[in-house]
Amino acid sequence: EVRLVQSGAEMKKPGEPLRISCQTAGYAFNSFWISWVRQRPGKGLEWMGHIYPGDSDTTLNPSFEGQVTISVDKSLYTAYLHFNSLKASDTAMYFCARRLRSGAGYSWFDPWGQGTLVTVSS
Amino acid sequence: DIQMTQSPSSLSASVGDRVTIVCRASETINIHLNWYQQKPGKAPDLLIYGASRLQSGVSPRFRGSGSGTDFSLTISSLQPEDFAVYFCHQTYRPPYTFGQGTKLEVK
Numbered sequence: 001e002v003r004l005v006q007s008g009a010e011m012k013k014p015g016e017p018l019r020i021s022c023q024t025a026g027y028a029f030n031s032f033w034i035s036w037v038r039q040r041p042g043k044g045l046e047w048m049g050h051i052y053p054g055d056s057d058t059t060l061n062p063s064f065e066g067q068v069t070i071s072v073d074k075s076l077y078t079a080y081l082h083f084n085s086l087k088a089s090d091t092a093m094y095f096c097a098r099r100l101r102s103g104a105g106y107s108w109f110d111p112w113g114q115g116t117l118v119t120v121s122s
Numbered sequence: 123d124i125q126m127t128q129s130p131s132s133l134s135a136s137v138g139d140r141v142t143i144v145c146r147a148s149e150t151i152n153i154h155l156n157w158y159q160q161k162p163g164k165a166p167d168l169l170i171y172g173a174s175r176l177q178s179g180v181s182p183r184f185r186g187s188g189s190g191t192d193f194s195l196t197i198s199s200l201q202p203e204d205f206a207v208y209f210c211h212q213t214y215r216p217p218y219t220f221g222q223g224t225k226l227e228v229k
Contacts, residue, residue: 035218045166045209045220061217095165099213107213108156108171115165 002026004034004096004113011119018083020116022096029077030054033099035109036070036081040092050099051079086120093117124148124212128221134229139200143224145193145210154214157186157195160207160223169208170195200226 007021022034035050049060053072060070067090069082079096094116097109125148135141145155153173158166168177170186173193183198197204205228210221 044222045211047216047218047220050216059216063217097165100171102172104172106152106154106172108168109158109166109211109213110168110171110177112165112167 002098002111004098004111006094006096006113006116009117009119011121012086014087014120014122015085016120018086018118020081020094020118022079022081022113024077024079024098027098029072030074034072034079035097035099036068036079037095037097037109037112038092039095039115045095048081048094053079083118086118088120088122090118091120123217124151124215124219126210126212126219126221128208128210128224130224131222132225132227134227135200136229137200137202140196140198141200141226142197143195143208143210143226145188145195145221147191147193147212147214150190151212151214153189154212155186155188155193156211156213157184158209158211159204160209166209197226 003025005023030053033050033052036048038046048064051058051070058070071080096113099107101107127146129144155173157170159169160166169180169184174186185196187194205226208224
């Protein structure tokens with residue numbers, strides 16, 4: 001069974017750093033892009049960026065450049081989302097998701113992690 | 123960025139009804155369009171990929187159609203477990219973008 005299991009909820013103060021994780025199992029970790037998606041309370045989904053674990057090739061949504069970085073630890077089959085300095089506006093649920101791709105070129109996200117709730121408040 | 127516009131933003135319906143949600147892309151995305159269902163406090167679940175392909179294990183009462191810029195998700199004979207939020211999603215070109223969501227509520 002393919003699974004993406006994320007780290008637990010976090011309560012942090014503005015200015016603090018944070019790393020949240022997405023541990024995978026049940027498939028060839030190195031061979032599939034993993035995306036991170038933000039969902040602010042009561043809002044829609046925003047794609048933050050993705051990483052290819054095989055070579056750590058990374059693409060960030062320009063809207064998130066300078067705010068977050070993405071990394072992997074291949075030995076742990078785990079992807080990470082790093083925040084350098086949290087702001088109140090980073091309060092959100094964060095999801096990781098595996099990207100699958102067809103031979104015809106179209107792709108989709110499945111499965112998703114259960115989500116990590118990050119609350120930033122002084 | 124490719125903008126995805128869903129309509130309606132909310133929809134009231136009854137068990138047994140047939141409903142359609144529409145998603146329009148700001149430029150052509152071929153069939154690089156997916157649909158997800160999200161329930162409160164949960165991660166999105168994939169329903170349809172490649173515009174019309176039914177994800178394994180998903181009920182055939184969900185049907186996706188369209189190509190280019192105009193897409194739709196039709197749910198025939200609504201069941202109680204179908205009341206949720208639905209998102210379309212383009213993976214034609216990064217940054218990948220989502221529609222704003224359609225909340226399907228019980229009438």
